[in-house]
Amino acid sequence: MSKQFLLIVGLCACLFSCSNQNMNFNNNQVIAHRGAWKTKPHPQNSLASLQEAFDLGCTGSEFDVWMTLDGILVVNHDADHHGMVIEETNYADLLKEPLSNGEKIPTVEEYLTYGMKQNKTKLIFEIKPSSISKERGIELAEKSVAAVKKLGAENWVDYITFGYEMGLKVISLDPDANVAYLMGDKTPQELKDNGFFGFDYNIKKVKENPQWIKEAHDLGLTVNVWTVNKEEDMKWLMDQNVEFISTDEPELLFSLINQ
Template identity: 60%
Template sequence: MKKQSFLITAICLFTFMQSTYAQFNKNVVIAHRGAWKQAGLPENSLASLNHAAELGCYGSEFDVYLTKDDILVVNHDRDFYGIDIETATYQELLAKKHPNGESIPTVEAYLKEGMKQKKTKLIFELKPSKLGKERVLKAAEMSVALVKKLGAEKWVDYITFDRDAGKHLAKLAPKAEVAYLNGDLSPAEAKADGFKGIDYHYNVFKKNPSWIKDAHKIGLTVNVWTVNDAEEMKSLLDQKVEYITTNEPELLFDILSKK
């Protein structure tokens, strides 16, 4: 009876895990800085994240910097409405707000918001630091620690332009999907560095037309950014890329509905 009870418990736990984490959206659409453009929302805001989830995107991409007082925050540019993020404290950043009234989100707040739903992945872009390698490596360590603390591992995929930071992320979170953004590594070189995917601008793949197939042959995923043109989207879909990052998720969904 004890053995049977253990087996039933194990099956229930497995079923729960599947129901909790196996239901992320199965499509190629990653909303770049959230779904903001058509809705008129601030980029990288909690509102744009929630709208990406409402649209049913596979992922919502967001950009991360480390403040002077070691707070991870979400914003695309190095400055937040004129305040330099890396040389300012978080409190100083609160002096400005997005047009919709939101303050700059901390990564912790952003992840917690994203974890309220279980359909859209959180595509965590760690930005390079203008203050040197030590700061971006510290940000990588803090990022992985925060994701683990919140239990957000199943929601988060990492991307970065910084090769060293990406290799560090891959070592710190070996089960995580970590993709390289810079476009200067062949698929084989990226895999040798520990990356699980390449995430390059569409012009990189035009210059290197074999790289999508090369990546797939060695088990890497392919994401392409930032694709806002319908014909580019169709071409990439025909090439079987895993993901397309776009400012026009609604357009991409429309194309997918007609294929």
């Protein structure tokens, strides 16, 4: 082998090692649901609410992804934006209605690019099932993984979805991805058997099946619970040592953690 080739290989290895060392995500249970938007009234799923989650020191900030009629991935919680059904609307038309703070509805590429400016808060990428067809939902899952890979955002992104087949598609496209399931109709063993990272179930479902927490942990799965806004629920989940708690009240959860 030439000295030049060995030098290039060594440089690449060094860059990879340095990149990994620079990833130093916060280690707490707080997932800001749609960003941190409530105490300071930022629009949900906006870059401003994402920045607020960074500023608070959340371990993660959740956001919701749809695909427009012309195939653009955008970040918005509801199926519509100012009355325009996202799946039935071209992206250019969505831009006609800004968010309440003047921001435009962000594309996934813009959102991820902004999120990658820091390395403390993970980006919890929720892939929304399509109301048009399962096939379109699978296409959204494929485009989501492609967008993350294009930007080199794999280290920042964990995926969640209500669509089981969509989750399986993400796992098949990126076996190293962390993918959690939201619906609440699968046992921890079923999730483990199919390569999921963990479950992310509603607080009501987890209270109905509290044994799933231990089962998940015994299987090496993570537990996230949504959307937890009551102090008593937060305290109960903290006592159960769940990894993550998704909340509209990140400030309240931090106050309990820091007591």
